[in-house]
Each structure stands twice: as structure tokens, then as C-alpha cells.
Amino acid sequence: MTKLFDAARNIEFVGRTNQAGRADGIQCMIHKGHAFVSHVFSGGVSVIDVRDPRNPLPVNFLPTHQRSWSVHIQTANDILLVVEEFNFYSVYVKETEYYGHSIEGVHSSKFGTRGEDYTAGMRVYDISNPAHPRPIGFMEVEGLGLHRIWWVGDRYAYASALLDGYTDHVFIVIDMQDPSHPREVGRWALPGMWAAGGETLAMPGRVALHHAVIAGDTAYASWRDGGLTLLDISDKTAPKLISHTNWSPPFAGGTHSALPLIDRGLCIVADEAVLDIDQEPLKYTWVVDIRAPQNPVTIATFPTPSDQDYVAKGGHFGPHNLHENRPGTFQSSDIVFATYQNAGVRVFDIRNQFQPKEIGFFVPSEPEQWLDTRPDRHRVIHTCDVNVQPDGLMYITDYNAGLYILQWKGG
Known part of the structure; x- marks a missing residue:
């Protein structure tokens, strides 16, 4: 029998699927007993029936343009939002080429002609029948596309967009009043x-x-090497800066995910490990005190996983994503779920915000399938994202190892 995992604590294995051979996954949303999984190498979005979590069954696939990727998605109100963006891994085969400098969207024409060589924007599907998504709208953007969206079903969605004239992705506000005709109504960018x-x-x-x-x-908002901003969006057409905090340098940057815990005056911020651990300093997940929004202060870091030698394991070792406490999912201001790439998924207790402690983990085994098209990659797991449901069922994605369904057994 194939070994399913390397190590686990307070988390049990439930089920797994290679997503009909498209074992690469980025973001996962759960809606009406179905998992929607975005891809980085296979393109498009897989639909998986998870009503029996022990036996997840792929039932559909939504393709995208062959030179585009649909790496992030959102679901709410029987609607699925899917980003479409130029596939940068088709031209940047080394990670330093993609992560080491701005994409320079101001020169987007060098990537081809939008609408012909790639598609760019946000596609909208009706998922009232989740196994059979029905396309109902597309918002094209003048540029290279969208990277990630936040939308929980209210009137406005918020996205990172690489638009013509900007050096890289900026913040935009999207009016979703008519889901078949989304439209941008506001934007904000860092000075410069x-x-x-x-x-x-x-x-x-x-x-x-x-x-x-x-x-x-x-x-x-997380700005990679640009740090963290808090933006006032009370006027959707004119976001305004509240504060800008950046600990890079002296730390290595890569600010990726921010989880506000408003009831505690905290924000958990993960800096993504974007290169192999032998090529960049160790990254951290930070606890930030935001009680004074004009002056966020870092007060602690999460403990670095140490149950085995993840540096010697190779590949990416460090934070990636956080479970975001979306409406309808597992909610907690004391327990944080985080992915750590070659260290799998980790769970942290932050009841003492000054001394976070690890209370659980699950480390999948080496991938059986390899879809990563980039040369000279370490063939180890890369646990990417985590979605935790109210009953403690955890859905984790991987760049090559498929979708794992787990059960959180801790407090």
C-alpha cells in the first residue's frame, strides 16, 4: 500500500484524490459538497464531489486559455469566481525570475496580445448545480490579469490585478451587484x-x-517584498492608506497572507518561502498587534516546524498560506491553520499571542506524480493552501500531490 503521509499529530487522514491526473492544486473552495480546486500547471479548475470525504470523486474540469493560468478562486451565493492571468511560468522557468523583481506590467505587450495569446480578467460561473458550473460572465482587464480575489458574497470583491501602466499587481475593488457584468470601481497602489x-x-x-x-x-493587504498595508475602503471608489509596515529588510520579504483577528486586535501575517531553503533565508509567520491601526507592531513569530530536518529535506521550507476564517468555514481567533510547503500543514495555538505554540501537523508523503514543468525542482511535497470546514475537515492542496482531506482532532 502506498504510504499516505510522513508524520502527523492531532490530524487524521480521511481521503485523497489525484484530481483525475491533474494532481497540482493551489486554492480550494468547498460549496454544496463539492471542492473547487485551482491549478498552477494543469490550467483551469477541477470540480470534485467530496460528499463522501473518504472517496472524493472528480466530476468536472473548467479549462482556461493554454497560455493563461487560473490559480485562485472564490465561491459564494452559488457563484464561482475564477481568475485568468498570463501564465508566468511559461516564460519564467527560474523562481528568481518570477519572484526576484517586478513583472513590469507597464510593458505587458512583450507577453503577447491579450485575448489571443492569453486571457486576462475574472470569469464568473453559476454553481447552483455544483457538478456542472455554467459560465455567466467575464470581466476583462487591460493588462495581464488577476492573481487572487477576496469575495464572501456581498456587493464587492477585492482583487490583485496586474494592469497596464503599473509595475506589478495592485489593489482593485470590483462591483458584483450584477455577477454577469462585474466592473472595477476603485483601485490603489503603493507610491511608485x-x-x-x-x-x-x-x-x-x-x-x-x-x-x-x-x-x-x-x-x-500583503505586498510581497513591499510588506503589509492597512487600507480604508469605506469609500469603495477611493481606498486610502491607513498604515504601511515592512520588515524587509532586514528580513527576507515575501509577505503573502494576512489574517485579521479583529476581536483580539491582532493580524497574523505569513511571509512566503519563494525559493528553495538553500537559496534564501528562513521565512516567518508574524503576530502583529493592530490595536492602533496607524501603527501595527510585530510582537511574535510562530515557531518554525522542527519535528524533522526540513532544511535537509530540500525544496521550499516555510510559510505559504493561512486558513482565512471565511464565512461558513472553521472560525477561531485562537487556533491558526497554516501551510508550510515541504513541512505540510501546521496548527498553532495563539491564545498567548506573545508565545504561539504548535499543536498539530500533517506532512504528506512524496508525490507519486510530478506535474511541475520547471527544471531542477526538488521532488518533495509543496503543501500550498488549507481550507478548514466547521466540522474540522481540512482540505489541503499541493503543487503535485493532489487534494488531501484530513480531520482536525485537536481542541
Whole structure:
């Protein structure tokens, strides 16, 4: 029998699928007993029947343009939102090429002609019948596309968009009043990113919005090597800066995911490990005190997984994503679920925000299938994202190992 996992604590294996041979996965949404999984190498989105979590069954696949990727998705109100963006791995085969500098969307024509060589924007599907999504709309953007979205079913969605004239992804607000005709109504960029307006970016590295998580009238936005911003979005047409915090340098950057815990005046912020561990410093997940939004302060870091030698294991070792406490999912301001790439998925107790402690983990085995098209990659797991349901069922994706369904057994 194939070994299913390397190590586990307080998490039990339930089921697994290679997603009909498309074993690469990025983001996972659960709706009406179906998992919607976005892909990075296979393109498009897989639909998987998980009503029996012990026996997940792929039932559909939504393709995208062959030169585009649909790496992130959102579901709410029987609607599925799917990003479409130029597939940068088709031209940047080394990670330093993709993560080491801004994409320079101001020169987007060098990637081809939008609508012919690639598609760019956001596709909308009706998923009232989840096994058979029905396309109902498409919002094209003038640029290279969207990277990630936040939408929980209210009037507005929020996305990172690589638009013509900007150095890299910026923050946009999308009006979803008519899901068949979404439209941008507001945008915001860090000073220096609007190259077409004559601005010059002074910050080093790759300064680009990965995505923002929304709580009330504040967007908690992660800007890769540009750090964390809190934006006032009470006026959707004119977001305004509340504060900008960046610990890079001296730390290595890659700010990826922000999880606001408003009831505790905290924000958990993960800096993504974007290169192999022998090529970049160790990254951290930070506890940030946001009681004074104009002056966020880092007060702790999560403990680095140490149940085995993940540095010697090779590949990417460090944070990637956080379970985002979306409506309808597992909700907690004390327990945080996080993915750590070659270290699988980890669970942390932050009841003492100054001393977070690890209370669970699950480390999948080496992938049986390999879809990563990039050369010279370490053939180890890369646990990417985690979605935890109210009953503690956990869905984790991997760049090559398929969708794992797990059961959280802790407190």
C-alpha cells in the first residue's frame, strides 16, 4: 500500500484524490459538497464531489486559455469566481525570475496580445448545480490579469490585478451587484508603482499585491517584498492608506497572507518561502498587534516546524498560506491553520499571542506524480493552501500531490 503521509499529530487522514491526473492544486473552495480546486500547471479548475470525504470523486474540469493560468478562486451565493492571468511560468522557468523583481506590467505587450495569446480578467460561473458550473460572465482587464480575489458574497470583491501602466499587481475593488457584468470601481497602489504616471518605485525586490483579506471597512493587504498595508475602503471608489509596515529588510520579504483577528486586535501575517531553503533565508509567520491601526507592531513569530530536518529535506521550507476564517468555514481567533510547503500543514495555538505554540501537523508523503514543468525542482511535497470546514475537515492542496482531506482532532 502506498504510504499516505510522513508524520502527523492531532490530524487524521480521511481521503485523497489525484484530481483525475491533474494532481497540482493551489486554492480550494468547498460549496454544496463539492471542492473547487485551482491549478498552477494543469490550467483551469477541477470540480470534485467530496460528499463522501473518504472517496472524493472528480466530476468536472473548467479549462482556461493554454497560455493563461487560473490559480485562485472564490465561491459564494452559488457563484464561482475564477481568475485568468498570463501564465508566468511559461516564460519564467527560474523562481528568481518570477519572484526576484517586478513583472513590469507597464510593458505587458512583450507577453503577447491579450485575448489571443492569453486571457486576462475574472470569469464568473453559476454553481447552483455544483457538478456542472455554467459560465455567466467575464470581466476583462487591460493588462495581464488577476492573481487572487477576496469575495464572501456581498456587493464587492477585492482583487490583485496586474494592469497596464503599473509595475506589478495592485489593489482593485470590483462591483458584483450584477455577477454577469462585474466592473472595477476603485483601485490603489503603493507610491511608485504607477509607472505610466511617471512614478518610480524605490523599494527593492518584487513589490506586488498578493491579495488582501477584508474585515469591516479595512483591507489587510500583503505586498510581497513591499510588506503589509492597512487600507480604508469605506469609500469603495477611493481606498486610502491607513498604515504601511515592512520588515524587509532586514528580513527576507515575501509577505503573502494576512489574517485579521479583529476581536483580539491582532493580524497574523505569513511571509512566503519563494525559493528553495538553500537559496534564501528562513521565512516567518508574524503576530502583529493592530490595536492602533496607524501603527501595527510585530510582537511574535510562530515557531518554525522542527519535528524533522526540513532544511535537509530540500525544496521550499516555510510559510505559504493561512486558513482565512471565511464565512461558513472553521472560525477561531485562537487556533491558526497554516501551510508550510515541504513541512505540510501546521496548527498553532495563539491564545498567548506573545508565545504561539504548535499543536498539530500533517506532512504528506512524496508525490507519486510530478506535474511541475520547471527544471531542477526538488521532488518533495509543496503543501500550498488549507481550507478548514466547521466540522474540522481540512482540505489541503499541493503543487503535485493532489487534494488531501484530513480531520482536525485537536481542541
